[in-house]
Amino acid sequence: MLDRVKQNFLNDIEKSKDLKTLENIYKKYLGRKGELTKILRSLKDLSEKERKEKGKLANNLRQEIEEVIKAKSKKFFIKSRHVSVMQKNWIDVTAPGKLPAQGHLHPITLVQQEIEEIFQSMGFSIINGPEVETEHYNFDALNVPKNHPARDLWDTFWLKDIDLLLRTHTSPMQARYMEKNNPPLRIIVPGRCFRHEATDASHETTFHQIEGLMIGQNISMANLKGVLEGFMKRFYGPQVKLRWQPSYFPFTEPGLELLMGCSVCGGKGCSTCGQSGWMEVIPCGMVHPNVFKSAGYVLERWQGFAFGMGLDRIAMMKHKIDDIRLFYSNDLRFLNQF
Numbered sequence: 001m002l003d004r005v006k007q008n009f010l011n012d013i014e015k016s017k018d019l020k021t022l023e024n025i026y027k028k029y030l031g032r033k034g035e036l037t038k039i040l041r042s043l044k045d046l047s048e049k050e051r052k053e054k055g056k057l058a059n060n061l062r063q064e065i066e067e068v069i070k071a072k073s074k075k076f077f078i079k080s081r082h083v084s085v086m087q088k089n090w091i092d093v094t095a096p097g098k099l100p101a102q103g104h105l106h107p108i109t110l111v112q113q114e115i116e117e118i119f120q121s122m123g124f125s126i127i128n129g130p131e132v133e134t135e136h137y138n139f140d141a142l143n144v145p146k147n148h149p150a151r152d153l154w155d156t157f158w159l160k161d162i163d164l165l166l167r168t169h170t171s172p173m174q175a176r177y178m179e180k181n182n183p184p185l186r187i188i189v190p191g192r193c194f195r196h197e198a199t200d201a202s203h204e205t206t207f208h209q210i211e212g213l214m215i216g217q218n219i220s221m222a223n224l225k226g227v228l229e230g231f232m233k234r235f236y237g238p239q240v241k242l243r244w245q246p247s248y249f250p251f252t253e254p255g256l257e258l259l260m261g262c263s264v265c266g267g268k269g270c271s272t273c274g275q276s277g278w279m280e281v282i283p284c285g286m287v288h289p290n291v292f293k294s295a296g297y298v299l300e301r302w303q304g305f306a307f308g309m310g311l312d313r314i315a316m317m318k319h320k321i322d323d324i325r326l327f328y329s330n331d332l333r334f335l336n337q338f
């Protein structure tokens with residue numbers, strides 16, 4: 001009888017595959033109503049001799065069953081733990097890797113670089129100037145009258161308690177450069193400018209300009225027109241529609257404005273171009289004699305022209321963007337398009 005129980009047990013163990021089946025096997029043989037338990041209980045009804053003999057065999061079998069189950073459950077336990085760790089930390093080594101996010105240049109920077117390249121190819125050098133300026137270079141040296149409304153608190157960011165301001169245009173560098181360098185000269189000055197004004201679709205308190213200055217002995221309006229129209233055709237393509245109109249700036253005489261057909265509406269008129277179909281992109285003019293005078297140049301000898309294009313406007317027209325504020329909103333949905 002014990003032999004049959006042992007054989008059944010060994011068959012069951014053979015087929016066991018996890019901790020749960022082991023538990024059932026234990027119950028089947030050593031549980032309260034287990035097969036071996038029953039035999040052990042029935043020993044008391046036997047004669048002393050039989051009890052001694054059979055009892056020894058039955059107890060040996062019980063010990064054997066317990067040992068086998070213990071060994072087997074240890075094996076299953078390690079295996080099950082191993083499987084769960086594997087499932088948790090499973091890595092698909094064949095999956096494509098995640099690329100680290102890579103930054104890129106801001107659309108204004110890209111446009112600036114392109115403009116710089118075109119002017120460099122025309123013999124202009126790139127000069128940088130300070131963003132914090134004195135009243136002298138920002139206004140006086142550029143022939144801006146003392147009572148000019150641009151000096152007003154509402155247009156200029158003045159630095160507290162000292163005679164310094166955030167430059168309102170890149171033009172101060174004209175004066176600074178002329179002071180230290182003799183003509184003939186060709187420079188462009190890219191940079192950030194600041195104005196104390198309400199922001200809307202075409203105005204920001206921070207914006208970018210590229211100042212340009214060309215001075216020589218026979219520089220005329222024809223040179224101004226040739227350089228700026230040449231630039232516009234290279235930057236926007238030969239089909240760009242251009243128009244000139246007279247304008248006024250204290251540091252030019254005469255002053256001009258170069259306009260281009262609005263790219264947002266294609267010239268039909270929209271809110272970006274004030275319904276006119278045209279955008280003023282390059283304020284410019286021949287350098288005012290007073291500016292030469294304050295730089296110490298001999299008036300009869302030199303002539304030149306200057307311009308100060310709004311980089312943000314140039315970029316808006318290039319990419320058909322209808323709101324300048326998008327450039328400074330740090331919205332990646334916008335920036336990632338460039």
Ligand SMILES: [Zn+2]
Nearest residue numbers: 262265270273
């Ligand atoms: Zn328009």
